Amino acid sequence: MSWRRWNYLLHRDIGFLCIGLTLIYAISGVAVNHIQQWNPSYSVERVETNIGPVVGNPADAATALMILARLGEPGKLESSYRPDRNSLQLFVEGRSITVDLPSGHVVHDRAIPRPVLREMNFLHLNHPKKAWTWFADLYAVALAFLAISGLFMLRRKTLRRGLVLTGIGVVIPVFFLILYL
Amino acid sequence: MRIFLVTFLLVAMLSPVTAFAKDFGNGVTLSEETAISSILDAPADYVGKKVKVSGLVIDVCSTRGCWIYLAGDRDFEKIRIKVTDGEIVFPMEARGKVAIVEGVVESMVLTREEVIKRRKHHAEEKGIDFDPASVTSGETVLRIRGLGASIDGV
Numbered sequence: 001m002s003w004r005r006w007n008y009l010l011h012r013d014i015g016f017l018c019i020g021l022t023l024i025y026a027i028s029g030v031a032v033n034h035i036q037q038w039n040p041s042y043s044v045e046r047v048e049t050n051i052g053p054v055v056g057n058p059a060d061a062a063t064a065l066m067i068l069a070r071l072g073e074p075g076k077l078e079s080s081y082r083p084d085r086n087s088l089q090l091f092v093e094g095r096s097i098t099v100d101l102p103s104g105h106v107v108h109d110r111a112i113p114r115p116v117l118r119e120m121n122f123l124h125l126n127h128p129k130k131a132w133t134w135f136a137d138l139y140a141v142a143l144a145f146l147a148i149s150g151l152f153m154l155r156r157k158t159l160r161r162g163l164v165l166t167g168i169g170v171v172i173p174v175f176f177l178i179l180y181l
Numbered sequence: 182m183r184i185f186l187v188t189f190l191l192v193a194m195l196s197p198v199t200a201f202a203k204d205f206g207n208g209v210t211l212s213e214e215t216a217i218s219s220i221l222d223a224p225a226d227y228v229g230k231k232v233k234v235s236g237l238v239i240d241v242c243s244t245r246g247c248w249i250y251l252a253g254d255r256d257f258e259k260i261r262i263k264v265t266d267g268e269i270v271f272p273m274e275a276r277g278k279v280a281i282v283e284g285v286v287e288s289m290v291l292t293r294e295e296v297i298k299r300r301k302h303h304a305e306e307k308g309i310d311f312d313p314a315s316v317t318s319g320e321t322v323l324r325i326r327g328l329g330a331s332i333d334g335v
Binding site: 035036038039041042044046059078079081082083084085089091092094095096111113125127 | 237239240241243244245246252256257259267270272273274276277278279307308
């Protein structure tokens with residue numbers, strides 16, 4: 001079998017292997033690019049309400065449970081913190097409930113993981129580290145192979161167009177480097 | 182071929198998520214723990230030194246997960262743990278969980294303008310109002326530059 005045939009077969013099969021990861025990196029890449037405007041992994045909901053003045057010892061678990069009862073909060077109380085003398089912060093199943101005790105003003109913060117996107121970002125940003133780092137490196141090598149092997153798949157009638165487009169692809173990042181660096 | 186594919190998929194799917202979820206960054210290596218109240222009482226003794234602290238996570242950076250606040254061992258006290266963006270990302274689920282953190286204590290002297298800028302940024306992150314007039318002077322901020330952490334239950 002000729003080297004061109006090998007090049008074609010490897011390009012095709014490694015390309016198939018890379019489809020899943022490329023989609024993950026592409027989608028997550030767009031999401032993470034705009035991290036200044038939004039949290040790509042969570043949507044944070046903030047609800048304010050009033051349950052009336054709270055009387056009782058803030059350090060007492062009974063006071064915390066009374067607040068949850070007034071809120072109609074069915075979740076289990078995990079922990080609590082006193083930011084100052086007049087406030088109590090309760091944690092219920094990953095949510096934060098901050099109560100101003102004299103006024104009864106409540107701020108309920110809830111972070112909801114964005115389905116699928118959170119997992120994609122987890123992988124793309126290499127949060128797992130360790131074994132995933134090596135796998136991601138392997139993927140990067142595979143991408144480099146696809147880019148280079150693609151050049152050797154040019155045929156005579158598409159050679160000129162291929163070289164021009166490849167050149168544009170190299171010039172674009174250089175242009176932005178000159179512009180912003 | 183089939184065995185290879187099944188093994189490959191299992192390793193790819195299971196190993197990153199389940200095995201390494203609780204440790205962040207370099208993890209925790211120091212054996213001796215320092216009380217947050219000790220650092221707050223005598224910051225000069227700790228600035229520039231590596232410490233291990235623990236406490237309840239009471240807040241997490243909601244955009245990048247690049248900082249957390251740990252509750253102190255005394256009422257009304259807390260300390261901020263700042264990590265390098267992207268190197269460690271704390272999940273929002275860490276709120277309400279106990280974290281053990283290792284890092285270097287830092288002290289930063291901020292001008293009034295710098296305090297306003299920081300608080301404005303924090304208010305935007307939290308979606309709350311902020312009045313720059315409420316800041317009347319600069320301040321010294323004590324924080325820990327986090328190098329590693331371990332959080333149970335996230």
